[in-house]
Amino acid sequence: MITIDNIKEAKKNLEEIRENTPITKAPLLSEMFKSEVFLKKENLQLTGSFKLRGAYNKIANISEDKRAKGVVAASAGNHAQGVAFSASKFGCEATIFMPEATPLTKVSGVKAYGANVVLHGENFDEAYAAAIKFKEQNDCEFVHPFADDDVIAGQGTISLEILEQIPDLKQIIVPIGGGGLISGIAIAAKAINPDIKVIGVVASGARGMKESYKSQTPIDSASVRTIADGIAVRDVNPKLLNIILDYVDHIVEVSDNEIANAILFLLEKHKLVVEGAGAASTAAIMHGKIDIEDSKVCAIVSGGNIDVTMISQIIEKGLVKSYRKMNLIIKLRDKPGALTELSNIFRDCGANIVQIDYDRDSVQLEFGDAQITMSLETKGEEHQKLIKDKLKGNGYRFKQI
Structure with missing residues (x-):
């Protein structure tokens, strides 16, 4: 209790x-x-x-004799860092089992505190099972992440x-x-x-x-x-x-x-x-x-x-969802000046091109056509509507992605 x-x-x-x-x-x-x-x-x-709070309090309450045998834990990352930090403060060895897909920043954080990291399993529960087995084999204290x-x-x-x-x-x-x-x-x-x-x-x-x-x-x-x-x-x-x-x-x-x-x-x-x-x-x-x-x-x-x-x-x-970025696939004739004509439309609309890819070799294109994939910085939903209206008005076929 x-x-x-x-x-x-x-x-x-x-x-x-x-x-x-x-x-x-x-x-x-x-x-x-x-x-x-x-x-x-x-x-x-x-x-x-x-997670530092619980891990440190747990290790603080482990006897010195038990701490000398080391501690083991399982974690998706944050508990691992808490245990690793706390173990280093008390001078005891820590072994941490983490899921294989754990973000690198968390794995690196654990290692930086001197703990041994073992990547095991697809999720926390599989890493947990491996940690319990390690505990039984090595007679060390298990620091549970929550229970x-x-x-x-x-x-x-x-x-x-x-x-x-x-x-x-x-x-x-x-x-x-x-x-x-x-x-x-x-x-x-x-x-x-x-x-x-x-x-x-x-x-x-x-x-x-x-x-x-x-x-x-x-x-x-x-x-x-x-x-x-x-x-x-x-x-x-x-x-x-x-x-x-x-x-x-x-x-x-x-x-x-x-x-x-x-x-x-x-x-x-x-x-x-x-x-x-x-x-x-x-x-x-x-x-x-x-x-x-x-x-x-x-x-x-x-x-x-x-x-x-x-x-x-x-x-x-988030930028796409809030209408601050617009991704388009546009078809145009593969001829000199075609890309300039297209970019002039965006200039006149006040949209900034931040990325562009020009494809003329795709088997899905008809001979003489090219496909442009581009990202634009935009200023909201109305601004994007203006751009699409201008493209339609100038006869361009396009798809927003």
Whole structure:
């Protein structure tokens, strides 16, 4: 049984290493929903995630004799970095099992703290099974990423910080993977204020905890697929489910597109680099999954360890979706001056060409034709309509992609 006293003790253990991460108001979201929306920026925590709290508290509570045998963990990335950092502080060896598809930035982060990394399996659950086998073979301590009382208590210290700064908070919005974060936060929050609402957010591609919450029994996902790798957990832990059933008020889900929108929003409007799991709570608010009107809410931005290639993809798709970028395939006669005539149309419309590819050899083209694939910087939906009207008016055949 985890209590508020356990969480307060965890806070003492963490005093020397944790960052009391900023809690700031999100003015655009607040105005949009006629409420007060705050962001708890755990992406600015040491190691880039809240996971440091639980991992450090767990290792701090392991006896020196057991620590001397080393620790082992399984993680999609953030818990791994938390364990690696904490083990280095206590001078013990750490071996981390991570899924093979773990982003390079997270693998590199773990190795930088001196841990041994073993890439194994397609998802967290397969890496977890390998880590348990390693534990049994080497008689070392396993640091569970979520189903451990010391880990849960460490995560609960986030609630203490939030409610110290915003004592009249009405709702806390928390991403859910395995459930350790929301369990710790909910236990602490409800102990301080029984009337506060704690809302969980899962990714649509990893709905196990939401389905289990609804049916009040563990239901594992058949498979998981989401850009939010930090909450891509397939199997539901019965212990965590029981805590969530007791303390959490509601669970909603967000799609990968909604998560990507939130990542771009936080990057562009709040200058925050946030990973998929870290953006899930903001995504739920942005896309109306939670009733927050005339309320005071705090979204947990749980981590910022996102691969730069993923950021690039999200920015590209976000620019297209917001009509700030336009991709076209255009057919024209393959003759001198044809490309100049086409580019003059874009010049007259005030569109900037940022990329162009000229193909005259495709077997799909008729003799004498060429195909242009180009990307344009545009200024919104009306601007793109003007460009398309001009192309049609000048007899061009084209397709927007």
